[in-house]
Structure formats: structure tokens, C-alpha cells
Amino acid sequence: MKKIHLGLIIFISLLLVGSICYGGLTLYANQKTIPKNVMLSGWNIGGKPAAEVLHELDERLSAMESLQVQFHGEQMNGEAELLSLKEAGVEYEADDFRDALSKLMEGDLWERAEYRYKFNKQWSIYTGHDLDILKKRFHSEWEKERFGEAVNAVRSITDDIVRYSPEKTAFRIDWAVLSDQFSAAIPGDFSPLQADPPKPIVLELPLTKRLPDVTVKSLQAEGIERKIIEFSTYLGASGPGRVHNVTAAAQAVDGMILKPGDEFNYAEVVEKAQQEYGFEEAPVIVSGKLVPGIGGGICQVSSTLYNAVLLTGLEVTERRNHSLPVNYLPLGQDATFAEGYINFRFRNNTGKHLLIRSEVQEKTLTLKFFGTFPKDTEYSLESKTVESIPPPMKYVRDASLSAGTHRIIQEGKTGYVVETYRVKRENGKIIDQERISRDIYRGQSTIIGMNPSNGELPNSQDLPNTPIVEDGISIP
Incomplete structure (x- = not known):
């Protein structure tokens, strides 16, 4: 009899431990919060409700795209162009992080628990930059208005004396250089949002001198x-x-x-x-x-x-x-x-x-x-x-x-x-x-x-x- 009672006690004990473990595993796997110590581009989101983080993520990404970028240059007579990053062709996304959060809710209990346990602690947002959007904003007519048009030099003869009216140079945006500079200046994390209000990004437009087809030098030659x-x-x-x-x-x-x-x-x-x-x-x-x-x-x-x-x-x-x-x-x-x-x-x-x-x-x-x-x-x-x-x-x-x-x-x-x-x-x-x-x-x-x-x-x-x-x- 004593052996039977001992076996029953052991069985019940194991059943109880298993139940406790299963319950704990269920609670762990079914959490609605982000795992602890998780950072998203400098933003500490560990332990926060996932739904709240996703909602705030949308707001933050929108705020990043609303950051102002100021384009200025020596040939702009002090008139800078102020655009939002979105207007300049920049978009932010965090699709990898969103996909990772969705996996916390997928699969069986053990898979969800294992994925949560191995969840990465560092995540990043990513930027997309469409230069064509910026080119449409700073189109050729805009460049002509801001930087003028190249005018040929003119040769004239008065009283049999050869005279020259000098050419006029113009400036145009160096898009290859601007693309590199702009890409480097685009924020890659949420740190700009810490300032209140956020400071604008300042960029000097890289310009190239545009000479006319006919110059005084070419005429004299x-x-x-x-x-x-x-x-x-x-x-x-x-x-x-x-x-x-x-x-x-x-x-x-x-x-x-x-x-x-x-x-x-x-x-x-x-x-x-x-x-x-x-x-x-x-x-x-x-x-x-x-x-x-x-x-x-x-x-x-x-x-x-x-x-x-x-x-x-x-x-x-x-x-x-x-x-x-x-x-x-x-x-x-x-x-x-x-x-x-x-x-x-x-x-x-x-x-x-x-x-x-x-x-x-x-x-x-x-x-x-x-x-x-x-x-x-x-x-x-x-x-x-x-x-x-x-x-x-x-x-x-x-x-x-x-x-x-x-x-x-x-x-x-x-x-x-x-x-x-x-x-x-x-x-x-x-x-x-x-x-x-x-x-x-x-x-x-x-x-x-x-x-x-x-x-x-x-x-x-x-x-x-x-x-x-x-x-x-x-x-x-």
C-alpha cells in the first residue's frame, strides 16, 4: 500500500509541475508585450505592449518623414528651399521589425515561446530615397529662375573696332554629388525626434558652372x-x-x-x-x-x-x-x-x-x-x-x-x-x-x-x- 501511495504522490506531483510549467509557458508565449531590452533605432521598446509600439512606430516614422531639410547655396541669394524629407523623396519603413512582431503570434505554443526567447534585441528603421522626386521639385525651370541661363558672348564691330560683350555663366545642380550628400545626411534613427522642435537638416546645394557655347575666349580664338x-x-x-x-x-x-x-x-x-x-x-x-x-x-x-x-x-x-x-x-x-x-x-x-x-x-x-x-x-x-x-x-x-x-x-x-x-x-x-x-x-x-x-x-x-x-x- 505504501508503494501505491508513493507512486500516486509522485504522479500527482509531476502532473502538477507539468501543469505549472505549461501554464508558465503559455503565459510566456502569449504575452502581448515586446520582449525586454529590445531597442528600435535608439528607441527603448522592451516590455511595452506590441500594439502600442506599432501605433507609436507609425507616428514616429511619419514624424521622421516630416523632418525639414533646408537647401541653400551661394547662388540662391539667401533664399533657401525648405522641404520635408517626404517632399524630398525620402520614406522610412520598419518592415523587418513588423514581420518579427507578427511571428511572436504565429505557430504553436512552443514555437512562439522559442521565437520570443530568441528575439533580437537590436532593430533598425530603414530609409528609401527617390532622387527623381527631388529632381521634379528642382526642375529645369526652377534652376533657370534661381541660377539664371547661360548667355553667349557677342562680338560686335563699331567704327571698324572689334569689341566683345562677355558671356554670362549659369549654375546647375550637380545631381551626382547631391545624391551622395543627401543620402549621408538622412537620419538613420529616431534621435532627431528627441529635440523639441526637431532641428532642420541643412544642406548646401552642390552646383556646377554652366558655360555658354560661345565665350569671349572662344571668339577671340x-x-x-x-x-x-x-x-x-x-x-x-x-x-x-x-x-x-x-x-x-x-x-x-x-x-x-x-x-x-x-x-x-x-x-x-x-x-x-x-x-x-x-x-x-x-x-x-x-x-x-x-x-x-x-x-x-x-x-x-x-x-x-x-x-x-x-x-x-x-x-x-x-x-x-x-x-x-x-x-x-x-x-x-x-x-x-x-x-x-x-x-x-x-x-x-x-x-x-x-x-x-x-x-x-x-x-x-x-x-x-x-x-x-x-x-x-x-x-x-x-x-x-x-x-x-x-x-x-x-x-x-x-x-x-x-x-x-x-x-x-x-x-x-x-x-x-x-x-x-x-x-x-x-x-x-x-x-x-x-x-x-x-x-x-x-x-x-x-x-x-x-x-x-x-x-x-x-x-x-x-x-x-x-x-x-x-x-x-x-x-x-
Whole structure:
């Protein structure tokens, strides 16, 4: 009997101990509080009710996102931008901690108790930073308003003096640097909330200087230093149509800049002048005669340019003289143009940029070149008539005359063969002389009216018929 009683006592004792242990385990596993000595980013939450901690966590994370960040900079004229961290693209989360708390309530009794026993003592909040949100806030128009816009330097010429208006620089945000600085400045724990009120985060916007495409330095490097040549021709008794055409071509040339090695193409100038200003009726040259046409006079611009080119020592790549002498330049020093047949071209071989200025004032056409040119060097032109060409005779029938008689209807003009030389001087001393052209001017035929007694006209020796339009673009 005694053994039975002892066994029963032991059994009841074990049952009681098991019940106490199970009850204790149940109480331990089913606690609604955070395990003791747990810290969340500097916040002591050990032993606090989990539901209360989660509610306060939401408030704290929201308070962190509401922290102010002040962006300032030297170029902002003391006007700082104040944003909340959320407005600047920052978000806080504590998902790992939330997941850990949820596991305290999951699984069987033993799993919950074991997880609570092994629960980490240190937890952290985490930040997310979307730089695109900040970029949308500090967008390009905002940058222009705060930091201005880059303005190109400008070259101007007044009284033949080259002057420069300096460029204006602007500033723009260096986003790569700002991203690193901002990431480092974002608080990683709740310590800023200990101050009342919390102090703003202060950041200086990192800026980069934005230069314009054109600066005084880049303009000066082009080498347009001074006026190197000026040449003028007179329009004389030119009618309104011819004055308009010369002015239109001059305007199309004005302001043109040739880079080193660039070739000037007068055909392109004529096309531009026609498109932008149009041409009017004025005499043109066809088959050695002046006849009404459109664009008459445009070769005065190419001829004036030709002289400026020669006096600057530039390389002429295409040029031909007029078929008739012109009254505004010596023989051998003109350059004609016939669309599709004859062009005037030259190359900028100065090694620097060349600026052309052109204008018509008081019936005077003036061409100026601005660039780089040795001050001790000058060129001059010498043209010599090496041969005179008698005007040919052209006979036409004139029934109004008596049989066997004749009369001169039009006096012919003598033609010429002309050679032109360019002389180069340095410090007044001739160092080179070259023949640059040998030109033929055919003159004009003498037209003789006849009523031959035998019915036959003498053989004519008229100029060859070349029906191209010189010094203009078309005939009606």
C-alpha cells in the first residue's frame, strides 16, 4: 500500500509541475508585450505592449518623414528651399521589425515561446530615397529662375573696332554629388525626434558652372582681331533696280564668316539674296550686249569682293572677267557671274576665321574683311593692256538707204587683252610679284546698215553668240 501511495504522490506531483510549467509557458508565449531590452533605432521598446509600439512606430516614422531639410547655396541669394524629407523623396519603413512582431503570434505554443526567447534585441528603421522626386521639385525651370541661363558672348564691330560683350555663366545642380550628400545626411534613427522642435537638416546645394557655347575666349580664338582690308566701288548712275540688286547681294554677304580652309561660293550668295530680298529689273549682259534683265548689277558685289580678296593675298579658286568692260573697276580686276556657267569662289587661307562686312551707302558699295593679317604686309594690283582688239564689223540690210550706200548704226567698241599682276610688299619692300590673270574683253561690234547694189552683204565678222546671262540671273 505504501508503494501505491508513493507512486500516486509522485504522479500527482509531476502532473502538477507539468501543469505549472505549461501554464508558465503559455503565459510566456502569449504575452502581448515586446520582449525586454529590445531597442528600435535608439528607441527603448522592451516590455511595452506590441500594439502600442506599432501605433507609436507609425507616428514616429511619419514624424521622421516630416523632418525639414533646408537647401541653400551661394547662388540662391539667401533664399533657401525648405522641404520635408517626404517632399524630398525620402520614406522610412520598419518592415523587418513588423514581420518579427507578427511571428511572436504565429505557430504553436512552443514555437512562439522559442521565437520570443530568441528575439533580437537590436532593430533598425530603414530609409528609401527617390532622387527623381527631388529632381521634379528642382526642375529645369526652377534652376533657370534661381541660377539664371547661360548667355553667349557677342562680338560686335563699331567704327571698324572689334569689341566683345562677355558671356554670362549659369549654375546647375550637380545631381551626382547631391545624391551622395543627401543620402549621408538622412537620419538613420529616431534621435532627431528627441529635440523639441526637431532641428532642420541643412544642406548646401552642390552646383556646377554652366558655360555658354560661345565665350569671349572662344571668339577671340577665331582670330577676328581687326579690319585687314577695305575696298569700295561706286554705283554711279545705276538706276533703282540695279541699286536694289547690288544692295540685296551685299546684304547676303554681310556677316558671313569663313573658317580656315572654307571656300566662298558666290552662287550661294546669289541664291540667298534672291530668296530673302528678291531681284529687280536692271541691265544684264547677254552675247556682249547690255539688255533688260532680272538681277542686273549683282556682279559689282563679286567684283568688289574679288579686289578685297586679291589685296588680302587669298587664294582665288574660280573667277572670270566680264565679256564687256565695267565702268566701276579697271580692266582685269572684275569678276563676273552667270548662273550655272560662271562662278566666283575663293578660299580662306589665312589660317584664322575671316569675317566679311558689306554695305551700300550713298551709292557706294564697301567690302571689309576682319581677321588676322600681318601688319607689315600689303598687296597691290597692276593691270596692263597687252593687246587691243579692233571691233568686228557686222553688216545688216537697210532698205531705207539708196542702192550702194551704207551708214553706221552703232559704233563698235575696242576689245582688250589685259594681264593683271599682284605685288606683295613687306615693310614697303617688294618681295613677290605674280601674274594672276590674262583676260580678254571682246568689245562690241560696229553695226553697219547697207543697201548693196548687187544685193549681197559683205561677210560679217560679228562676235560669237554666247546667250548666257552675265551680271544677272535671267532676261524677261
